[in-house]
Amino acid sequence: MVLLRMENRQLPMKFNYRFKTVRSLIVAAGVLAVLVGAQFVLSGSVRANLENESPPLKDFKYTDFPHSAKAHRLECSTCHKFPSDNWKKVRPEADAFPDITDYPKHQSCVNCHKQEFFRGAPPKICSICHVNPSPRDSTRHPYPNPRELFDLSPKGKVAESDFLVGFPHTTHVDIVSQRGPAGSAFINAAFTRPSRRLAGEESCSVCHKTMMPQGDSKDEYVTPPPPKLGDAFWLKKGTFKTAPIGHTTCFTCHNADSGLTPAPSDCGTCHKLKPDMPPTDFDAKLADSMKIDNKVMMDAWRRRESAGKFQHEFFAHVDLDCATCHNVTEMKTDVPLTLRVSINGCATCHATPTSNDGGAINLEIDSRKADKSFTCVKCHLTYGKLPVPESHTKAVIAAGN
Ligand code: HEC
Ligand code: HEC
Ligand code: HEC
Ligand code: HEC
Ligand code: HEC
Ligand code: HEC
Ligand code: HEC
Ligand code: HEC
Numbered sequence: 086m087v088l089l090r091m092e093n094r095q096l097p098m099k100f101n102y103r104f105k106t107v108r109s110l111i112v113a114a115g116v117l118a119v120l121v122g123a124q125f126v127l128s129g130s131v132r133a134n135l136e137n138e139s140p141p142l143k144d145f146k147y148t149d150f151p152h153s154a155k156a157h158r159l160e161c162s163t164c165h166k167f168p169s170d171n172w173k174k175v176r177p178e179a180d181a182f183p184d185i186t187d188y189p190k191h192q193s194c195v196n197c198h199k200q201e202f203f204r205g206a207p208p209k210i211c212s213i214c215h216v217n218p219s220p221r222d223s224t225r226h227p228y229p230n231p232r233e234l235f236d237l238s239p240k241g242k243v244a245e246s247d248f249l250v251g252f253p254h255t256t257h258v259d260i261v262s263q264r265g266p267a268g269s270a271f272i273n274a275a276f277t278r279p280s281r282r283l284a285g286e287e288s289c290s291v292c293h294k295t296m297m298p299q300g301d302s303k304d305e306y307v308t309p310p311p312p313k314l315g316d317a318f319w320l321k322k323g324t325f326k327t328a329p330i331g332h333t334t335c336f337t338c339h340n341a342d343s344g345l346t347p348a349p350s351d352c353g354t355c356h357k358l359k360p361d362m363p364p365t366d367f368d369a370k371l372a373d374s375m376k377i378d379n380k381v382m383m384d385a386w387r388r389r390e391s392a393g394k395f396q397h398e399f400f401a402h403v404d405l406d407c408a409t410c411h412n413v414t415e416m417k418t419d420v421p422l423t424l425r426v427s428i429n430g431c432a433t434c435h436a437t438p439t440s441n442d443g444g445a446i447n448l449e450i451d452s453r454k455a456d457k458s459f460t461c462v463k464c465h466l467t468y469g470k471l472p473v474p475e476s477h478t479k480a481v482i483a484a485g486n
């Protein structure tokens with residue numbers, strides 16, 4: 086068995102295709118030997134069939150595996166065999182649980198991609214899984230799960246998931262409040278709380294904590310700002326809430342012992358192919374200039390579709406009930422626009438009867454009326470240049486009544 090090696094080696098950005106003919110012949114022969122050695126020889130009739138079905142070679146790059154390709158929309162278990170051989174080795178023994186922690190094996194691909202497995206030196210398709218593919222080197226990139234290891238690798242730093250997770254909040258919040266006197270087998274202790282309302286809110290922190298809180302630290306910013314920042318924006322600590330980035334919490338209940346559905350092997354019940362994503366309030370150039378070396382934080386920021394600057398830990402926001410702004414009964418975590426926070430959650434404080442009362446929404450709308458090129462910067466990074474949405478003017482009218 087080959088272990089996953091967590092080397093921070095540089096990923097070859099591009100293979101060198103100018104291998105000398107002799108060398109490439111040797112490599113190709115080596116690959117063949119590997120494949121044959123690993124029993125990838127197909128029976129004659131199957132091979133004949135597959136040759137007809139083999140995908141065309143020309144239009145595809147074969148450097149990135151797309152789950153969305155029609156031909157790849159198969160049962161997840163065709164490729165992901167639960168659990169992976171290495172699950173006990175990837176996490177420290179005390180934290181280990183049966184999980185998918187390695188790439189699918191060659192059998193998952195070679196039936197359809199025989200050509201790509203033998204084309205090139207080394208074949209491009211190998212680099213999806215291997216760091217330095219050759220018949221003798223089976224070192225693989227860390228698999229995207231666990232993210233804690235993957236994110237540190239060159240591949241992980243730039244990877245983008247093909248999926249969103251569909252997590253039905255209502256189903257789970259109900260489990261909490263339905264707790265009987267003796268509790269029930271699959272209920273996590275952390276969900277057990279005395280009052281019904283508190284149970285709902287407290288349960289949130291099982292999965293959502295303040296990301297990089299400022300705490301007692303004197304540094305309020307995530308990275309050092311330029312010396313002459315002035316009023317300009319720089320990302321502060323405690324802006325984001327975390328969400329699960331892996332299976333640790335889910336599989337405490339959804340595991341083989343509990344028999345609870347979805348089972349850990351039912352990948353597709355939780356993971357849904359990413360739909361077209363809506364525009365977000367994110368400024369990539371500004372974010373790049375901050376040099377934030379935290380993939381999870383950057384992913385959260387990129388997905389902000391309401392207010393890119395909103396800071397959860399800000400003194401005036403931090404003690405509010407989550408429900409002030411988030412309606413978990415309406416949220417579908419795999420439908421991005423249902424996650425949008427309504428301006429009404431902000432208007433209680435940031436819209437006032439008149440602009441003289443200091444409401445930020447009033448003031449910015451007034452400034453826009455006075456100067457068409459005025460950019461709204463209080464809450465936004467990029468939306469502030471766009472026309473004022475109806476929701477904002479309505480919120481100000483409502484505050485006046
Ligand atoms: C034809 C084989 C195949 C099938 C079928 C397949 N996968 Fe994958 N999956 C892969 C490969 C290969 C990778 C590694 C790709 C990479 O890292 O670029 C992967 C990676 C992943 C990842 C991590 C990368 C990401 O995009 O988030 C998730 C999550 C995942 N698969 C879920 C699923 C689910 C859910 C299904 C079923 C709906 C599924 N897979 C079906 C081959 C497959
Ligand atoms: C059932 C047959 C089948 C299986 C199994 C399969 N593929 Fe494919 N794959 C295809 C076909 C057909 C295409 C052509 C693209 C399309 O259908 O959109 C393709 C395309 C690709 C591409 C090119 C995508 C691009 O846009 O550049 C990559 C990379 C790839 N497959 C990798 C893999 C890997 C890795 C595996 C195994 C984990 C795998 N495939 C398993 C049939 C398959
Ligand atoms: C979809 C991911 C994937 C792709 C694509 C892939 N490999 Fe692998 N490779 C694996 C995994 C997973 C193993 C470990 C298999 C095991 O433990 O049984 C492996 C094992 C190996 C090994 C060790 C010997 C063996 O078979 O166990 C070699 C050598 C190797 N791969 C080379 C290659 C080359 C060369 C290519 C391209 C022609 C390639 N691989 C394409 C995932 C992949
Ligand atoms: C068992 C874990 C769990 C619990 C408990 C939980 N959530 Fe979530 N929550 C998730 C997952 C998983 C997602 C989807 C994350 C993703 O897409 O990356 C999510 C997404 C969210 C989002 C959307 C984030 C976004 O991207 O905009 C909000 C808001 C949210 N949860 C609020 C809450 C609130 C409020 C509570 C308490 C009532 C709560 N959650 C309880 C797991 C949980
Ligand atoms: C005063 C309003 C407000 C309150 C209170 C609030 N949030 Fe948020 N939350 C937001 C806004 C605004 C966003 C950004 C949404 C977007 O732009 O996509 C957000 C985003 C999130 C996200 C996605 C990650 C991120 O930070 O972008 C999660 C998870 C989340 N909130 C959970 C919670 C939980 C749990 C609570 C209660 C402990 C809570 N929120 C309280 C306004 C609020
Ligand atoms: C405290 C235990 C517990 C935890 C932790 C938990 N679940 Fe569940 N989940 C359940 C139970 C119980 C059900 C079944 C509810 C039912 O059948 O009505 C369920 C059902 C589901 C369903 C199917 C829902 C439906 O409406 O059909 C999905 C999807 C799901 N959970 C995803 C997740 C994800 C993702 C996580 C981790 C972020 C998670 N669960 C964590 C207990 C849990
Ligand atoms: C009970 C729900 C559930 C099931 C079942 C499940 N996952 Fe996940 N998975 C999650 C959640 C929640 C996350 C973390 C949130 C996220 O990635 O958006 C996650 C994260 C991942 C990640 C790392 C992050 C990423 O998206 O790239 C991979 C890889 C992954 N899952 C693969 C699988 C595979 C393969 C299966 C099936 C063998 C599977 N999962 C089954 C809920 C589930
Ligand atoms: C107090 C914070 C706050 C201020 C000030 C604010 N916004 Fe917003 N804005 C939000 C929130 C929250 C959302 C998401 C909910 C919504 O669309 O109403 C949003 C959404 C938007 C959207 C996306 C709407 C859509 O439907 O796609 C645009 C565009 C926008 N704002 C422009 C502006 C402009 C222009 C100003 C200045 C006149 C402004 N905002 C001032 C909080 C604010």
Ligand code: HEC
Pocket residue numbers: 392394395396399401402405409410426427428430431432433434435445463464
């Ligand atoms: C309970 C009242 C309350 C609610 C609700 C509220 N805020 Fe605030 N917020 C404040 C106060 C008070 C301040 C400090 C005075 C100021 O900057 O206007 C503030 C400051 C801010 C700041 C500036 C923070 C800084 O670092 O300088 C932003 C941005 C902001 N709020 C966005 C929002 C958004 C977006 C929402 C809705 C999703 C929201 N707030 C909801 C009370 C609130």
